[in-house]
Amino acid sequence: MNKILWVCHFLPYPSTGHGALQRTHHLVRQVAKSFDVHLFVVDEVEDHEAVSAALGVKSISSIKPRTGLDKVLPMCRSLLGKSTYWERLFYHEALHAQIVSAAAVEPCLVILDTAFLAPYVKHVNCQTLIVNHHNVESALLAQRASRQGGALTALFDAQATRTAALEIEISKLAAHHWVVSLEDSMRLRSVVGDVQTFIVPNGVDVEYFSPEPRATVSQIPNSLVFAGGMDWYPNRDAIKWLAEELWETLVNANPEHSMTIVGKSPPTEVLQLARTDARIEVAGFVPDVRPFIHRAFAYLCPIRQGGGTRLKVLDALALGCPLVATGLAVDGLQLKDEVHFLRADDGDSMANALERLEREPELARELARNGRNHVIEHFSWDYIGSILVDFLSKSSSAERTARSKFSA
Incomplete structure (x- = not known):
């Protein structure tokens, strides 16, 4: 048959x-x-x-x-x-x-x-x-x-x-x-x-989503990125949480942070925040997320609802972008905290994780290497x-x- x-x-x-x-x-x-x-x-x-x-x-x-x-x-x-x-x-x-x-x-x-x-x-x-x-x-x-x-x-x-x-x-x-x-x-x-x-x-398509040579990438210090369609409720909830609670904690810890949010149907809360805070960029739907992730210092994934596994998390790992995420965001991916990513389930722990990546560049590079190798081995x-x-x-x-x- x-x-x-x-x-x-x-x-x-x-x-x-x-x-x-x-x-x-x-x-x-x-x-x-x-x-x-x-x-x-x-x-x-x-x-x-x-x-x-x-x-x-x-x-x-x-x-x-x-x-x-x-x-x-x-x-x-x-x-x-x-x-x-x-x-x-x-x-x-x-x-x-x-x-x-x-x-x-x-x-x-x-x-x-x-x-x-x-x-x-x-x-x-x-x-x-x-x-x-x-x-x-x-x-x-x-x-x-x-x-x-x-x-x-x-x-x-x-x-x-x-x-x-x-x-x-x-x-x-x-x-x-x-x-x-x-x-x-x-x-x-x-x-x-x-x-x-x-x-x-x-x-993930590990050839399409592959790291760019550092010489060709203009990485923005302290820049964060999230990518995901916000017509899907868990993504929308995550970005509303970011706009209403998390962002204030993150910029209080480091006023130099900036954040790019990629994906269609962004909620009103983050659009309003972007109008009053130039550090927030709402890109909307884009045909290719790679340039946005390449230029980011870290990928932030504050998912707190849902099941399944996050394709955009796999994309970010394949691109060699250091990942800071909630435990639920990496559910089912067999990722180890401090080996493939840094786990953070609230604003304070996210701010601390990002501060560690800024303070320990070798840790950021190691997480990026381990994350991509894990994806190649298990998720191509x-x-x-x-x-x-x-x-x-x-x-x-x-x-x-x-x-x-x-x-x-």
């Missing part, structure tokens, strides 16, 4: 964009080297043939996602029913029909790029079902509910409960669950029980791809029918 139907809630191309997009882009390309991959996406595709060639897949089927007021109906149906908002948002009957048709000729392996795509496996001639978990979504929603207030707490708590029920239901049908780390495997099992998980870590996409292809080769020889009983 070499045929794989890969169902995704976005087009994983180009590789620039949010973390899940980058991850799926590279996983699809690696798997397509050894299997006949047919991609089904809830997204607009301008040139199916060109994108198929770039990803190495046999075909791409797509449907335009809901936008604007079209998003309201799924929300209403979710509020009045028992399904999650994202199940309703991503489901399109026409795309479902194409998946059923593609699987009708022969049994095939189906990969869902999130549990929210579960309705698409109804009536599909599926020999093996795999769910790719970028995060444990119910845990992420529960974390967000805990930090909301008023009606939003109840809304996110309800969605977290429904998402957990969905994860339990799809776990009964899936032969395997891909997770990004041992920690996420434990989180998923705490929700759904004892299931077959396989760790497919996030990775070619290495991850070889493990994944071996796993799929073994899975394709085992017959297991996984049919959905979901209603649309």
